[in-house]
Amino acid sequence: MKVALFVTCVNDLVYPGTGRAVVQVLERLGHTVEFPVEQGCCGQMHANSGYREEALPLVANFVRTFDGYDAVVGPSGSCVAMVRDWYPKLVPDAGEVVARTYELSELLVDVLGVTDVGAAFPHRVTYHPTCHGLRMLRLGDRPRRLLEAVRGLELLDLPGAEECCGFGGTFAVKNAGVSGAMLADKCRSIVDTGAEYVAAVDNSCLAHIGGGLSRAGGPAKPIHYAEILAGAA
Template identity: 90%
Template sequence: MRIALFVTCVNDLVFPGTGRAVVRVLERLGHTVEFPAEQGCCGQMHANSGYRDEALPLVANYVKTFDGYDAIVGPSGSCVAMIRDWYPKLVSGADAVAARTYELSELLVDVLGVTDVGAAFPHRVTYHPTCHGLRMLRLGDRPYRLLRAVRGLELVDLPGAEECCGFGGTFAMKNAGVSGAMLADKCASIVDTGAEYVAAVDNSCLAHIGGGLSRTRVKAKPIHYAEILAS
């Protein structure tokens, strides 16, 4: 199986360790992961902000770059949701590549049939199901199943887990007051768990949550779940 990594903008520029973690997990399972250098932004920010025409070249580049791969994995629920949900509506012929694009837990559980990736992470962890992963990709219990199989990891339930953290891309900037209130609620729930780490499938949401947690005197730290699986 030819597998390609779509690292996404935010991970490439701010959280490169997440992309490397995905590769480590898949290589541990015996797979070779290719990284097409021609890849770029998925166009989500443009499309979500009303600039769909400006997003079209980015969509076309993605389709061209990843054509021919059996599976494309992206460590970002929001970017994968953009590709799967919007690409077929924006560009003719994007359906096939979009259908072969997976969030990491989908690739591991549904395609490769794996839940135990051989990881060990002896810490108390809670999991925040991000909006795109929860409502658009419908990841369900896939990330939970992967985390529960990690040796030494204590997975604790997050109160109000399905409530948005308040990020929502430009929503956090355009509606800072509402976003801040939602973030405060999310951080309070994380603190209540006594977790050392809060994991999620989107580093954008984790950056938002991490900013909120950094302003409190708590030990909880944000971490992309791929980095737990790579440990």
């Protein structure tokens, strides 16, 4: 299968290890992964903020860049949700590329039929299902099934797991008080699990949670679940 990595802005600029982890996992499973250098922002920030016209060139570039691949995989629930939900509304002829764009767990579980990727991570981990992955992509238990198959990993249930962490992009800036209260609740729940790590499908949410945990002195460290899956057994 010819797969293209849609790394997303936040991963490319701040968390490049997550993109490398996706490549490691897929190559371990025998697939070729390419990184089209023409890719850029998917336009999520623009569309979410009301600048739909400004998002159109970015959408067109995505469609042009990723045309011709069997699958496009992105380690970000929010950016993949942008492609799958917004693109058909903004550019009607984007359908073919949109249909082949997946969040990592969708590609692994639904397309490749894999839950055990040959990973090992001997730590206590709890999983936070981020809002875009949970409510827009409807990832369900796919990420959890992948984590449950990791050797040595103890997956701990997170109380109130489906509650938002309070990030929400510009929501955290425009509604800092409410966002901070939501974050405090999420961090308390994470600490109560006794986990060493909190995993998620979005590094943006993990950055928000990680900041809250560090200020509260919580022991859990944020980690993208792709980086757990990249740890070979």
